[in-house]
Amino acid sequence: GPERLVALALPRTADLVVAVLGVLRSGAAYLPVDPGHPSARIKHMFDEATPDLVLSTSDVAKHLPWVDPILLDDPVARTAPDVDPTYVPAPGPSPAHTAYVIYTSGSTGAPKGVVVTHQGAAALMATAIDRLRISPETRSLLFASIGFDVAFFEMTMALLVGGTVVVVPSHLRVPGPELTEYVADQRVTHLCLPPAILGALPPECELPAGATLLCGTETVPADLVGRWGSTV
Structure with a gap:
């Protein structure tokens, strides 16, 4: 209790x-x-x-x-x-x-x-659901370490409206084609990746067209915005 x-x-x-x-x-x-x-x-x-x-x-x-x-x-x-x-x-x-x-x-x-608190967590989720257009069709990627605050955001925003959370296995939490292929295979619609991961993805790696990509927790270089801003 x-x-x-x-x-x-x-x-x-x-x-x-x-x-x-x-x-x-x-x-x-x-x-x-x-x-x-x-x-x-x-x-x-x-x-x-x-x-x-x-x-x-x-x-x-x-x-x-x-x-x-x-x-x-x-x-x-x-x-x-x-x-x-x-x-x-x-x-x-x-x-x-x-x-x-x-x-x-x-x-x-x-x-x-x-x-x-529950009040703080609920306020965060309500804002995310509204601004990111979370729906029962949402498939959110749980990429962050469970010990990092972003994990709660990734894990619960879709579940609260009947959507799906996709848990990335530990061995795929590195930049490379295996990660982006997993994202595509799992039909992920919403994901949050840190700049260090996005910046290390090889040029041939792509994310699903139309997916909602969040990037933060540190400064996001302009070249990353240019690379991904027009594709997801």
Whole structure:
């Protein structure tokens, strides 16, 4: 319920998206943990945020010896009843309750946890849905690290109106034809890529015509605007 924090240390699969939605549906807040980040950063997050519960998998958890997680790939967890008959739902969250806690990069010191409320998250999504014309036909690409704030934006804006989120596998989160072919094969309509990725795409790489491309988080060079502005 509200005021509870659940850490999600999960690989980039559909289970990650389901876990985020499940935590939010319960009224709790989630702490996204990218298993690919340095162990010192992850331990700092756990030590400071002190989550009430950790969800992980056996492959990821073996690199997190300081936590005692629930393993989603544990056969016992997989076969557990969907509903506990003795469970009494807690009151739902208010707009001021925490939706998730995101940690800064730590480029100017130790990473710091930033609390995002339900009110703030809802306002962001309402703006995105309106300005980006998100619809049930939208297929949004989850490219960002789950530990980066953009991931919430990529993951939820389409789902809120009945659209689809497409999770990029870890091995495809690099610039190259494999990435753009994946985007085309998955019929992605909305994607957010940082300038470093866009700028490193070879000339033969193309994105689907008519797709909505967002680029940010750092300065976007004029040549990137010129290259992609007329094609997507």
